[in-house]
Amino acid sequence: MGLSKLPQARQGGVGEKAPLPAGPPELARPVGVQGRARHDGVGDPTGRAAGRPQARPLSVYRPVSAELAITPTVSVVIPAMNEAANIPHVFATLPRWVNEVVLVDGRSTDGTVAVARAIRPETTIVCQPGFGKGDALLAGFAACRCDIIVTIDGDGSTDGREIVQFVSALVAGADFAKGSRFASAGRSDDITLTRRCGNRLLNVLVNRMFGTHYTDLCYGFNAFWARYLGAMAVDCPGFEVETLMSIRAAKAGLVIQEIPSYERPRLYGSSNLSAIRDGCRILRVILREKIRHGRCRDEARDPISRLSPGTSAIEVIAGPDRESL
Numbered sequence: 001m002g003l004s005k006l007p008q009a010r011q012g013g014v015g016e017k018a019p020l021p022a023g024p025p026e027l028a029r030p031v032g033v034q035g036r037a038r039h040d041g042v043g044d045p046t047g048r049a050a051g052r053p054q055a056r057p058l059s060v061y062r063p064v065s066a067e068l069a070i071t072p073t074v075s076v077v078i079p080a081m082n083e084a085a086n087i088p089h090v091f092a093t094l095p096r097w098v099n100e101v102v103l104v105d106g107r108s109t110d111g112t113v114a115v116a117r118a119i120r121p122e123t124t125i126v127c128q129p130g131f132g133k134g135d136a137l138l139a140g141f142a143a144c145r146c147d148i149i150v151t152i153d154g155d156g157s158t159d160g161r162e163i164v165q166f167v168s169a170l171v172a173g174a175d176f177a178k179g180s181r182f183a184s185a186g187r188s189d190d191i192t193l194t195r196r197c198g199n200r201l202l203n204v205l206v207n208r209m210f211g212t213h214y215t216d217l218c219y220g221f222n223a224f225w226a227r228y229l230g231a232m233a234v235d236c237p238g239f240e241v242e243t244l245m246s247i248r249a250a251k252a253g254l255v256i257q258e259i260p261s262y263e264r265p266r267l268y269g270s271s272n273l274s275a276i277r278d279g280c281r282i283l284r285v286i287l288r289e290k291i292r293h294g295r296c297r298d299e300a301r302d303p304i305s306r307l308s309p310g311t312s313a314i315e316v317i318a319g320p321d322r323e324s325l
Contacts, residue, residue, distance in 0.1 A: 064097050064164050070171050073099040073146035075226075076163070079128075079136035080154030081106030084115045085268035090152070091119050093160030102143050103154075104128050104136040112154075133220075134241030138234045141226075150223040156267035157190050158221045165259050166223035175228055175254035178214070178246060179221030179261040186216070186260035198279045202243070202286065209290045212250045214258070217243050218282065221261050228254060239278040240285045247289045 061069040076098050078090060087103075094101065102124045103116050116123050126143050128136045137151060148170055152158040158179075166177040181188040191199070195218075203217040220242055224232075231252035232245045249256055 062097050064095065064167060068164070068168060068171075070167065072148050072167075072171065074148045074150060074163070074167060075100040075102055075144040075146035076150045076152060076160070077102045077104065077137060077140035077144065078152055078154045079104045079106065079133055079140065080108065080112050080116075081272070082108045082110045082112060082269060083154040084108070084110040084112045086154060086156040086266070087112060087115050088119060089156045089267055090154055090160065091116070095160065095163055098150075098163070099146050100124060100144065102126060102140045104140040106131070106136055130237060132237035132241075133239050134234060134244070135237040137241055141229055141234065144226060147226055148223060149226050149229075151220060153220045155269065155271070157264050159262060159264070162221070162259070162261055163223070166221075169257040169259060170223060170225060173255060174257035175225055176245075176249040176256045177223040178216075178249075178256055178258050179219045180214075180216035180258045181219055181261060181263050183215045183258045183260045186262060188263035190263050190265045192275070194275050195273075198275060202279070202282055205283075206243070206247060206286055209286065210247060210250050212246075212256075214246060216258070217246060219261065219263070221259075221263075224249070224254075228252070236281075236285060238281050239273055240282045243282045244285050244289070247286070251289070 060071050062071070063069045074097070076094060078101065080087065080103055083090075091101070101120060101122075103113070104126045105113050106128045113125055116125065124143055126139050128139050140151075141149060148167060150163050150166060152160060152163075162179075166179070169177040180186050181191065188196075199216065199218050203214055206212060206217055207214055218239070222242065222245065228249070231254065232248045234241060234245065236244050246256075
């Protein structure tokens, strides 16, 4: 089982580089508010084999709260640029049982990397190759070695103590745990009226276009199983990255669970977010994904239309690795 009430289990240390458990972690039961729960591997992009989970030795369980112990390892990705004043607070909120912290530095000039190393020497530092939050997250994902990937912001607005709620949702059966400032107990003390209205309009648009039920589209606190990185295929550089991940998770049929979250005001410094500029980028991503979504459905209904001149239908049915009939 992926979770258990085992308060006596071994405690994972700060930054512990725990070996990854063999095979995908077992889940307790498939639950989620969006997406289709899968049983016996049917429709699972990972091709997970059917069958009952095998019991694990008690020694591999790590307690994450008084009631919950888990086997999967956890990476936390933090994109940061000139956040030296905020990093001490961000690191202080991270749970002790987190296995790996990946700090993606966007060419900081204020000593962000030095502060991170002084507080947590085992932190994995990634120098961002390009520009933008999406580019930073992609670089961070490539460096992660754990079963679960959590993304939080480096400005102190997200609380690492909430990570346990995201991880709990994943080990209970969700594929993608999406933070929401506007679901039930969630709230934000940082978002402006303009950004709130823009988020709501974009949120309605995505829900209607893709059949989702999201309450928050543009929030940086999320968690997912690392094995689904390919399904989301992040390929955008900017703040539109969270929207892209949410849309592609839904298109891939992942089980999505929204987690209420409290967004605090940035502690120090100023944000690089521009409501108008980044809102337009998000809108372009939504429209692009909708066009691709419609094109994929049309091709699925009419595979013959994809044939290049001179290609027979029999060759497509047979596939590239099989002899033509």
